[in-house]
Amino acid sequence: MSEIQTPTQRTRVVREPQRAVYDRAVVYRILDEGFICHVGFTVDHQPFVIPTSYGRRDAHLYIHGSTASRLLRALKESIPICVTVTLLDGLVLARSVFNHSMNYRSVIILGKASLVEDREEKLVALRALSEHILPGRWDDARQPNEQELKATSVLRVPIEEFSAKVRTGPPIDDQEDYSLPTWAGVIPLEMHPGVPLNDAQLDPGCSVPEYARNYSRRRD
């Protein structure tokens, strides 16, 4: 496994260090509940931040995309990147504007991506990505043919240099503000799946599969 001692100076949480989490198991739980990351990379001194989906397999994240995309073209150059995953859990309403906050869980990973060249690993990675986002789907759908495999780039990001930041719980007000008549508490927020929409060209005998009907990101 990694030789890097977590946190490094670069991943140490500076602000509100009491909310820092460096535990790999906690970080994996956050990464497994999420499936959209924001990838940062720098081209000609200009940072770019691109949202994309990901999958985790052990101590690696896999990202995929068209070989034509700006993200994939840049990342293949083995430049330093930052992968950030953020789960928003609620608005925290304190009695004072100043103490308003959010409940969230976020992970940042610093490192370099490498291109998955081996055909077998590429398939394993694509399956991991698919199953990460929607368990059960891979076996149900038509799997990639050789031409599609060639048109897809898969990148591997090691989870070595990382940190997480987590806020939970009620607002924390200044002592003298607790007597104010302002409502205080938390508005929980959650990503909520709606009722699956059939494709218009669907075979009428085809019904919504279990994994699509009860979609949830909860992984506990």
Add this chain to the structure above:
Amino acid sequence: MSEIQTPTQRTRVVREPQRAVYDRAVVYRILDEGFICHVGFTVDHQPFVIPTSYGRRDAHLYIHGSTASRLLRALKESIPICVTVTLLDGLVLARSVFNHSMNYRSVIILGKASLVEDREEKLVALRALSEHILPGRWDDARQPNEQELKATSVLRVPIEEFSAKVRTGPPIDDQEDYSLPTWAGVIPLEMHPGVPLNDAQLDPGCSVPEYARNYSRRRD
């Protein structure tokens, strides 16, 4: 307003250009529905991507934070940044793994942040930020005192160099795949507010305000 012709070479959508949106009104609608952005900046060749809340006022985004945070310390140096806002609308399940996609709306803004120094503009910006996230809250909560104002940095990001990318609608399969018996369609995803949780120290006579009971990000 801006002298920059949108898109620039840096914000032009490379991959799937048919999903590109450069219209300011559409971009504002996305920015107004969202309230969490991912800010990218580079320090010693290492990009960082940090989630934070924001508010929009006309052609500017406002970001705030503790003067002690890594994000705010870096951004005050007037370095190039990228602000990305992503709204996830659904999982798009095609008959082939290769044509799986997501419905989303995302905006990227390139530019530089500047520190809001003027006390009055700072208050206006903080109010805009608060009202952007939770309309009605500012007037209901205790507003910032001088000490709190000093401890808060507010940054202004001009919305000048930007682009959006939007995908909506059903899956698009290869013609020969439409006859496959695989279910295809969309699982809609939406951020869903839960029932507000009273703070344990709440005055028993205090009830959940209207704006917290019916929280929604829809801005149409």
